[in-house]
Amino acid sequence: MSLEKPQHIVCSDFYNCDVIKGAPMRHILIPFDDAPHATKAFSLALTLAKTFGAWITAASIVQEDIKNSWISGTPGREKGMSERSVTRLDDKMKLLQLQAQKFGVKFDSVIMTSSTVAETMLSFIREYNIDFIVMGSRGKGMLKEMMLGRVSTTVALNSPCPVLIVK
Structure with a gap:
């Protein structure tokens, strides 16, 4: 059984x-x-x-304004928390890279810091010509919406390309 090369079908309306x-x-x-x-x-x-022979970019954003009450006002602890977050994400990105290599998929990653996660993600999408997004429905944030996370909602509604949300 041979697999056909995927085709891109575009509909201008339901008749064409x-x-x-x-x-x-x-x-x-x-x-x-x-x-x-x-x-x-x-x-x-x-x-x-x-x-589809595409490549993947994994992008993580560490919120620079997250402060738990027990570390607020203690710059050393705040910096340590941020560095640990970046280290954990970097370790996970390396695992994702290995899995992508295992299946012959080109992969790169980036970890950014920002106080506006959704807006930073949208800027990244435009700047790097992303043409498809696959994202989880809710993140790890402490404040979650009931049905869909705030970042997922903002990206899905404002992205210049299609967004697939996975639950």
Whole structure:
């Protein structure tokens, strides 16, 4: 059984759909925060990248304004918390890289700091010409919305490209 090369079908309306040349997705972004939903999103992004010959960028954002009451006002502890977060994320990114290599998928990653996570992610999407996003429905943040996380909602509503939200 031979697999056919995936085709990109575009519909201008429900009566007019055509196959066009070019891959439907070349650069897949996975916003990654090590939450269970992010792991599921990476799995699906890996499948899509393998299927369509795309590459994956995993992007994490460490919030620079997060301060727990027990560390607030103690700069050394605040810096230590941020450094530990980056180290943990970096270790996870290395694991994602190994899994992508295992399946022959090109992979890169970036860890950024920002106080505006969704807005920073949207800027990244535009700047790096992301054409498909696979993200978890809720992150690890302490304040979660009932049905869908704030960052997921903001990115999905404002992204210039399609967003697939994984629960």
